[in-house]
Amino acid sequence: MTMYNKYGDQELWVRIKLGDEKAFIALYERYWAIxxxxxxxxxxxxxxxxxxxxxVFTHFLTKVEEIELSTSLKSYLYAAVRNRILNQINKNRLKDSYVNSLVDFVNQGYDIDDQMTYRDLLEKIEEEVNNLPPKMKKIFEMSRTTGLSHKTIAKELNITDHTVKKTINRVLKALKAKITVLFFPFI
Incomplete structure (x- = not known):
């Protein structure tokens, strides 16, 4: 690999375009930590x-034949990371808004005499939570019922914070979808 470490970015780029896996590994090792x-x-x-x-690296490797660099390879990678981060931030904002709207809806306790009462809504949510796969249900209940932090849940279940966060978000998204179908005229 030392031979590849001597190559500049442009030469690595040419070799990567030709399918040289070692060139990609050298690029990965050069820029991953930064x-x-x-x-x-x-x-x-x-x-x-x-x-x-x-x-970013996965996309880069799978789309290498389609990528046309108009800047340096380093600039391209930094821009790709920046764009993914901005997308992630926007996705998190949207997700937070989505979850908050569900919480607001439940907390407002709309008068839903025509279809279901507020109590029925809470029962439906509880029923949906009970229908979750066991691990998802446990993570969700640890978060929402006992109020444990993601880090505490992760440590207790020997999983990553990221897994806890993704699981809770999937449950909330599923609950929102189920509730939206039932109460569409009111949301």
């Missing part, structure tokens, strides 16, 4: 930063 530090600085979450950088 891009990770950059992503971590912006996202303040180790798992999300790692995911962003991995996604």
């Amino acid at each position: 891009l990770y530090a950059h992503a971590l600085k912006m996202l303040k979450d180790k798992d999300e930063a790692m995911d962003v950088v991995q996604d």
Whole structure:
């Protein structure tokens, strides 16, 4: 691998375009830590930063034949990480808005005499939670019922914070979808 470490970015780029896996590995080793530090600085979450950088390299490798560089390889990678981070931030804002609207809906306790009472709504939510796969249900209940933090749940179940966060978001999204179908005229 030392031979590849001597190559400049442009030469690595040419070799990667020709399908040289070792050139890609050299590029990965050259920029992964730097891009990770950059992503971590912006996202303040180790798992999300790692995911962003991995996604950039995965996309880069799978789309290498389609990529036309108009800047340096380093600039391209930094821009790709920045764009993924901005997308992640926007996705998180949208997700937070989505979850907050469900919470607001439930907390407002709309008078739903025509279809279901507020109590029926809570029972439906509880029923949907009970229908979740066991691990998802446990994570969700640890978060929502007992109020444990993602880190505490992760440590207790020996999984990553990121897994806890993704699981809770999937459950909330599924609940929102089920509730929206039942109460569409009121949301």
